[in-house]
Amino acid sequence: MTAGTKDRIRDSAADLFQHQGYHATGVKQIVEGASAQLASLYHFFPGGKEALGADVVRVAGAGYQTLVEAVWDSAPDVVAGVHAVFDGAAAVLEATDYEDACPIATVALEVASTNETLRIATAEVFDAWIVAAVARLAAAGIAAPTARDLAFAVVGGLEGAFVLARATRSVEPLHAAGAVVAAAVERALPA
């Protein structure tokens, strides 16, 4: 079973939103990338571009979470896991000519103060990421309040490093943030 029209439209939109943002992406460009018809977009997403955007944020956000969790969990311990997440993100960024960073960050900033429907979609994705990070840090024996602070440091540190890395076309921000955050996690581990 090959990808249906709806999936191709969603995948095309996800690609474009990630690389050039929500407002710079036109619906015609989306369907062209999906080899679909414009009417098909409005058939599968009656809410138009906004409904498609919300769907993309949720699906791409969940997909990225799965990817990062796999990288994290493949490391032997929590500290190595954090290092693996930042270094892996740096490798992907470099391999894709600084295009593939966070799939929803650009959209999140674009809509934060202008589109409540999309803002809530991005907020739910970020909340889920924090919950997943807290769980991994808590499982390593880090107490709840500290684990939550560190979860924000991991997710927020990754997002901020992506901003600097894409702008300057350098992976140094990712390696630096990874080193600092991993060290903070190590220090919080029980003796």
Next chain:
Amino acid sequence: MTAGTKDRIRDSAADLFQHQGYHATGVKQIVEGASAQLASLYHFFPGGKEALGADVVRVAGAGYQTLVEAVWDSAPDVVAGVHAVFDGAAAVLEATDYEDACPIATVALEVASTNETLRIATAEVFDAWIVAAVARLAAAGIAAPTARDLAFAVVGGLEGAFVLARATRSVEPLHAAGAVVAAAVERALPA
């Protein structure tokens, strides 16, 4: 001497770019907010929207650096300075209904892979911020390589926390990141 037309246009554009991004902002909306004529925008910025965008990024970026440096330097020591930066950013964000975060981050992500002129403008601003942060950490006695890692943690941590904070409408990401980064700076201080 009151603000000239060119300054009003730049200020209006800076506001709109910060709050809703580059692509969502139209030139007509900019001149309307500046109480100016459309032809005036093209008179003062012959390169059109892109030239105005580059100018806004540089001016707003330098202005934000000055603001953050003042907050940092008003604290009694480096660790308190880092705390003051994150907590001050949280206070501003909350006071402005989650609108006033980084003045150039949204634009930076929007143009990173699509507009080399604007991308370079944002890269130069971020580079200047890192240099300023390194100088303050080095002045406190932190060795060069560590100071640079921590500078990325401060600037990147702030940027990432802004993404999470604006999306979730919570200042928790800023306080959490500030706590983790300030602690990392404290550990790096000479005995």
Next chain:
DNA sequence: GTCTATACTTTGATAGAC
């Protein structure tokens, strides 16, 4: 569900009078 065609609005940008 997919196709063609189109309505309507807004976009960035320019011309030319004053």
Next chain:
DNA sequence: GTCTATCAAAGTATAGAC
């Protein structure tokens, strides 16, 4: 340097045949 008027293109969205 500021004004009015306007252009060509691109934006989102819809209608209706098949």
